[in-house]
């Protein structure tokens with residue numbers, strides 16, 4: 001039997017897959033050849049998804065902690081015992097501290113609308129309790145907010161149109177590692193390709209040209225390129241007059257960024273900036289593929305806001321194959337309010353920021369968090385300020401429930417662990433953020449042991465707490481139907497995927513001058529906001545690893561073997577001044593914390609920058625990872641995380657005073 005499913009991972013591609021089932025067991029899993037983006041191919045990680053499903057390390061029974069927090073010692077218990085204990089603790093905590101003392105911490109382990117983050121699975125249950133709201137600030141919010149100021153939506157161009165582009169700027173994005181399916185559309189085009197990234201990534205190596213600016217300076221580069229374009233008189237006056245707002249003011253701002261000044265800010269040679277500006281001026285359509293990397297900085301929201309202005313100056317937004325693609329999420333017409341039911345809240349409640357976990361758990365001004373539910377997240381590995389996150393999770397008075405597949409670093413701090421189903425074992429629906437397809441995931445096999453879908457876990461808990469609201473008991477199919485009211489669910493279900501019609505971009509006018517930004521207290525005009533982490537150390541970028549998906553797959557032995565030891569790459573000049581040689585064991589540190597790695601000395605990174613990857617588990621890495629050095633600080637817009645705006649010093653391990 002073949003069953004159509006969908007990859008749940010936090011990746012732009014949302015692949016459609018086919019599961020082979022024999023005698024009730026999943027025996028094969030491959031990319032769906034019919035899906036126009038998946039085109040039959042998965043990725044190096046998901047090719048091993050079934051090994052994860054069948055892994056001996058999989059959690060298959062509820063567990064209760066018997067050791068100290070962090071030790072990771074548990075005993076198996078029954079679901080009845082687990083539900084009773086959770087219900088008793090929750091009832092007591094809510095009676096004493098109120099519903100807001102409960103924090104449902106939803107992560108990106110699954111982007112499913114039914115079981116995962118996009119539908120905040122369990123949210124109805126928590127709303128009925130009056131629990132705190134959860135703001136998922138960890139990934140893309142700064143950029144989305146910036147784009148909304150300029151375009152009225154974060155949904156940009158349909159990436160399938162890249163096949164028609166003649167110049168493609170791959171700006172702060174490494175799709176060959178972090179979502180490779182878009183690459184085929186780039187290959188289908190005859191476009192000249194330019195990578196703009198402080199690191200010569202796999203993607204940059206395959207491009208015609210690579211520019212390596214200093215991290216966090218992209219908006220200045222964009223303004224410099226527009227300066228060249230306007231200097232050549234190549235702006236699209238008709239588009240500017242009819243489709244934009246605030247051009248005279250923005251033109252004045254562009255005038256403040258001549259290539260010489262931009263060269264100083266970005267660390268790029270003037271001639272390279274001028275040459276790229278000229279190329280853009282003379283090439284229609286030009287497309288920008290940007291993704292989340294460049295917005296993990298203090299000025300990350302502004303970076304996307306200003307980047308989206310560039311195709312406004314050239315008029316590319318009006319040409320198929322021109323414009324900017326960051327995320328396509330804004331194009332889907334999904335009824336998420338019907339799914340999450342915020343109307344069930346008994347009264348208004350506070351919102352807690354996902355990327356301020358240390359602060360919230362250790363020194364919040366408001367009512368204390370006393371019960372924490374970690375759902376498809378691994379904050380010890382993925383959140384900023386690892387030391388403080390661990391300190392918060394170690395609080396003896398905090399009751400922590402973790403819903404998981406594997407014994408992660410975060411599971412070690414749980415009071416109760418609940419085993420969750422994986423994708424072939426439950427129903428779900430995904431909407432891609434890197435293309436325009438909905439994908440359906442039909443359950444293919446029964447779950448191992450006592451694993452339950454997240455939805456079912458919260459139905460059981462609601463019953464245990466005696467909650468009577470009927471909305472808490474609706475089936476997964478009912479939830480999917482409510483979400484997809486605007487679409488043909490039967491067709492989606494039988495074919496496995498459905499392409500949706502995009503909305504117009506910009507929604508009405510492109511706003512160089514934004515009322516929305518002004519009302520939010522920001523610069524009324526698109527511009528440049530510099531990086532903020534102080535100090536004179538190297539800027540450490542910790543981008544997507546080719547072999548892990550955030551910390552997911554971090555337990556897979558084959559992928560760990562292929563990923564090798566954690567490395568930090570630095571430029572030969574920076575290595576020389578620090579006395580570091582290729583292969584040296586190093587300690588990377590700042591005031592927040594430290595981690596250990598092996599030095600790779602290479603001109604793959606520009607001077608002033610160090611590069612590593614995210615996704616390692618602390619318990620495999622001597623107790624800390626790169627996130628021990630990252631600050632719990634917000635980006636300019638939307639309270640996003642600033643993973644790449646991070647200064648560190650690097651020393652050879654065992655040596656003294658080499659900074």
Ligand SMILES: Nc1nc2c(c(=O)[nH]1)N[C@H]1C(S)=C(S)[C@@H](COP(=O)(O)OP(=O)(O)OC[C@H]3O[C@@H](n4cnc5c(=O)[nH]c(N)nc54)[C@H](O)[C@@H]3O)O[C@H]1N2
Pocket residue numbers: 010011012108139140171172173174175177178179196197198199201213214215216217218290291292293294296297541542543544545546547548549550614615644
């Ligand atoms: N294999 C794999 N795929 C993944 C993930 C993974 O962990 N592994 N993660 C998934 C998730 S959750 C997301 S959100 C996406 C994220 O995927 P991306 O959007 O690709 O984000 P990053 O990997 O953080 O960074 C992308 C690139 O931006 C560069 N960069 C960093 N700072 C700057 C800057 O200031 N300016 C410029 N121009 N470039 C900069 C980095 O060097 C990196 O090469 O990928 C998804 N796909």
Ligand SMILES: Nc1nc2c(c(=O)[nH]1)N[C@H]1C(S)=C(S)[C@@H](COP(=O)(O)OP(=O)(O)OC[C@H]3O[C@@H](n4cnc5c(=O)[nH]c(N)nc54)[C@H](O)[C@@H]3O)O[C@H]1N2
Pocket residue numbers: 008010106107108109110115116138139140292296375376377378379381382383403404405406408420421422454542543544549550551552614626627630643
């Ligand atoms: N240094 C650094 N850190 C980063 C980033 C960076 O660029 N640099 N990027 C950040 C980004 S973009 C993101 S999105 C975050 C991600 O951070 P998180 O949201 O914490 O994602 P993961 O680390 O993948 O952990 C997800 C966990 O969910 C579990 N899981 C998967 N599916 C399910 C399910 O259906 N049910 C249940 N109960 N569990 C499930 C997996 O086993 C996994 O342990 O990390 C961020 N961390």
Ligand SMILES: [Mo]
Pocket residue numbers: 010108138139140292
């Ligand atoms: Mo992400």
